[in-house]
Amino acid sequence: MPRPRLGLLLLVLGALGLAALGQVYFLKRPAFFWDGLVFYLLAVLAFTLAGVRVDPLLTHSTREADAGFWGEMVAAAKREPWRVVALLLAATLTASLLRLLRIEPQLPNYNQAVLFWLGATGFYILAVAPPRRRPRLDLGLWWEINRRIVLVVAVVLLAALGLRVWQLGSIPPTLGGDEGSQGLEALKILAGAIRNPFATGWLSVPTMSFYFNAPTIKLLGNTIFALRLPWALVGTVTVLVVFWLVTRLKGLTLGLMTAALLATYHYHIHFSRLGSNQVADPFFVALALLFLYRARDRRSPLDWALCGVVIGLAQYFYAGARFTVVIIAVLTLSFLVRDGARFWHEQRQGVLIMLGAAVVTAAPMIQFAIRFPNDYNARLNQVGIIQSGWLEHEQVVRNQGALPILLDQTRRAALAFNLYPDRTVWYGSPKPLFDFAAGALFLLGLGYATLRLDDRRLFPMVIWWWGAMFLGGALTESPPSSQRLITLAPPAVFFVALALLRIGQIAQRAWGERDLDRLTPYLAAAILALSLSSVKWYFVDYTPLRVYGSYNGVVATALGEYARDVLGPDWRIYFFGPPRMYVGFGSIPYLAPNVEGVDIHQPLTVPPDRGLAPADKGAAFVFLPERREELALVRQTFPGSAVEEIPSPLGGTPLFIVYRVPRGQLTR
Numbered sequence: 001m002p003r004p005r006l007g008l009l010l011l012v013l014g015a016l017g018l019a020a021l022g023q024v025y026f027l028k029r030p031a032f033f034w035d036g037l038v039f040y041l042l043a044v045l046a047f048t049l050a051g052v053r054v055d056p057l058l059t060h061s062t063r064e065a066d067a068g069f070w071g072e073m074v075a076a077a078k079r080e081p082w083r084v085v086a087l088l089l090a091a092t093l094t095a096s097l098l099r100l101l102r103i104e105p106q107l108p109n110y111n112q113a114v115l116f117w118l119g120a121t122g123f124y125i126l127a128v129a130p131p132r133r134r135p136r137l138d139l140g141l142w143w144e145i146n147r148r149i150v151l152v153v154a155v156v157l158l159a160a161l162g163l164r165v166w167q168l169g170s171i172p173p174t175l176g177g178d179e180g181s182q183g184l185e186a187l188k189i190l191a192g193a194i195r196n197p198f199a200t201g202w203l204s205v206p207t208m209s210f211y212f213n214a215p216t217i218k219l220l221g222n223t224i225f226a227l228r229l230p231w232a233l234v235g236t237v238t239v240l241v242v243f244w245l246v247t248r249l250k251g252l253t254l255g256l257m258t259a260a261l262l263a264t265y266h267y268h269i270h271f272s273r274l275g276s277n278q279v280a281d282p283f284f285v286a287l288a289l290l291f292l293y294r295a296r297d298r299r300s301p302l303d304w305a306l307c308g309v310v311i312g313l314a315q316y317f318y319a320g321a322r323f324t325v326v327i328i329a330v331l332t333l334s335f336l337v338r339d340g341a342r343f344w345h346e347q348r349q350g351v352l353i354m355l356g357a358a359v360v361t362a363a364p365m366i367q368f369a370i371r372f373p374n375d376y377n378a379r380l381n382q383v384g385i386i387q388s389g390w391l392e393h394e395q396v397v398r399n400q401g402a403l404p405i406l407l408d409q410t411r412r413a414a415l416a417f418n419l420y421p422d423r424t425v426w427y428g429s430p431k432p433l434f435d436f437a438a439g440a441l442f443l444l445g446l447g448y449a450t451l452r453l454d455d456r457r458l459f460p461m462v463i464w465w466w467g468a469m470f471l472g473g474a475l476t477e478s479p480p481s482s483q484r485l486i487t488l489a490p491p492a493v494f495f496v497a498l499a500l501l502r503i504g505q506i507a508q509r510a511w512g513e514r515d516l517d518r519l520t521p522y523l524a525a526a527i528l529a530l531s532l533s534s535v536k537w538y539f540v541d542y543t544p545l546r547v548y549g550s551y552n553g554v555v556a557t558a559l560g561e562y563a564r565d566v567l568g569p570d571w572r573i574y575f576f577g578p579p580r581m582y583v584g585f586g587s588i589p590y591l592a593p594n595v596e597g598v599d600i601h602q603p604l605t606v607p608p609d610r611g612l613a614p615a616d617k618g619a620a621f622v623f624l625p626e627r628r629e630e631l632a633l634v635r636q637t638f639p640g641s642a643v644e645e646i647p648s649p650l651g652g653t654p655l656f657i658v659y660r661v662p663r664g665q666l667t668r
Contacts, residue, residue, distance in 0.1 A: 009510040011050035018043035019440040026419040044447025087127035093120035110196040129302035160239040160263035164232040164272040169225035176549035179275040180586030185210035198364035204378035208316035227275030235272025238283040245290040249457040257497035264531035266538035268489040281487035284314035304350035305357045312361025413473025416480030427482035428547035445495030465491040560591030569594040571618040576627040607636040615666040621659040
């Protein structure tokens with residue numbers, strides 16, 4: 001074998017060995033963290049050196065741009081003046097909507113204002129996206145050429161859907177308190193208590209998010225399945241969007257690999273199975289990037305407009321989705337810096353179209369942010385280490401400057417996939433977000449892509465990962481917090497896929513082989529092994545731990561289901577739970593909204609008066625184990641009923657104890 005080829009093989013084997021050694025240090029010898037980091041850096045350098053010595057085999061599909069679409073728009077406006085009318089209608093509807101939302105006192109119902117919003121967005125797109133002549137598509141020929149790809153993608157999507165919907169109401173078995181609280185907001189919408197989709201609600205989350213949840217609850221009832229189903233579908237669609245994005249950036253092979261890994265990635269599966277809106281973060285970022293690169297490649301007014309619409313729509317969901325604005329702005333600026341006047345000359349109209357679409361779509365939320373900045377930024381002000389004063393406080397507590405603390409924050413956020421487990425009950429996995437093999441490949445791929453910023457088609461994934469890691473991880477309290485880092489799932493699996501593909505290509509070149517089809521079995525086997533390991537971890541190993549949602553969440557889920565299935569609206573719960581938990585824990589009122597609950601704050605020292613439980617409803621006295629002794633005092637006042645213990649699925653002490661006194665016995 002010629003020396004250069006042997007050198008390539010030694011480089012890639014050395015990189016894998018060093019990466020494995022670094023991961024061993026991270027997981028087995030965390031006290032020697034810096035040694036592990038050095039091994040990883042050496043691995044990345046060797047891997048990158050091997051990569052740049054082979055021909056670039058990662059292809060991407062781009063299309064030559066047509067010239068002068070601004071002129072096309074002007075010509076279309078002259079030819080079809082109704083487009084000018086559409087633009088005026090978009091402006092008029094937006095202005096009317098903003099004026100309507102400022103009326104004081106508030107109107108009884110703002111739900112109909114959504115029609116103004118949808119109309120303004122629709123008219124704007126019609127106005128700025130003149131029709132383009134395209135050759136007529138021969139569906140038969142298209143199917144003959146693409147049927148294998150379509151079938152493979154369909155299999156991946158069916159797997160993604162199945163892994164997100166199967167037993168959705170019972171996996172995870174706990175309905176988290178925040179899930180329940182978001183479900184309560186949807187119930188308020190259905191009951192007419194919330195009538196403005198352009199404001200904020202629970203924890204300053206935009207109410208539009210809860211409107212998205214309401215239809216399935218309306219159709220299927222206030223069940224766990226109904227609450228989680230919309231987000232399971234969002235997670236599934238994200239897999240398809242990421243496939244399209246990566247295929248456009250780096251070719252079909254890498255697109256399929258990334259989609260397969262994301263479809264089976266336990267971290268993304270978990271958040272897709274929660275009745276919470278964080279899983280929309282990667283969806284909005286991926287969709288905005290897809291439209292941005294379609295727009296840039298094809299100079300398409302429609303894609304520029306749709307990119308702006310996605311940016312605007314993201315403002316109505318979880319605060320993490322606001323990162324969409326940041327990444328699109330950074331990438332647009334990078335286009336301008338790299339291409340200079342040529343980009344501005346060719347694409348300035350598209351950029352203006354995108355800005356206009358973003359403003360029209362986000363206008364109600366922009367106005368709300370201006371009018372009520374504290375409400376709009378409340379969550380960021382609570383968890384941001386600068387806004388909340390946490391960084392200043394930690395400098396005093398640790399007797400350190402800001403820089404060492406920021407470096408520690410960054411280390412914890414950046415190594416959430418390799419070293420540090422989740423510090424919250426949102427996921428609560430006792431392991432990092434990748435296993436040993438995926439973690440080593442991830443850092444190789446991330447390091448390689450970061451050092452290859454000259455590759456414009458790697459640049460968006462690098463910016464996505466580093467930007468979101470820093471803004472949503474290092475600059476927030478208690479990293480790694482899985483709910484704030486879920487947007488990193490697509491770029492993380494992309495880097496795993498990138499490392500696998502480059503390893504195969506380097507080894508192939510080292511052996512003098514040029515037929516890319518010979519890589520297919522190796523890639524398929526590697527993806528299958530990583531996927532099976534990930535799925536097994538989530539459904540076989542992780543789920544029985546019941547760490548999601550906290551132990552109080554386990555109690556609340558069981559109590560909510562008990563109140564719904566056993567008690568009903570003719571009973572009232574007297575909850576001996578404070579100070580550990582309260583009957584208003586979101587899971588309980590969501591599952592049993594018609595069962596009234598009363599917290600008994602002060603521990604009983606003598607038998608209570610009969611006035612504690614009015615006779616208009618049956619009384620269900622519910623005791624947490626630590627307040628069980630008070631049951632005897634309640635029985636002295638209300639004797640004659642049976643005691644029921646609700647066992648814990650984890651064994652040990654019961655979840656809670658119930659003493660039910662029927663309505664008729666309360667008057668005796």
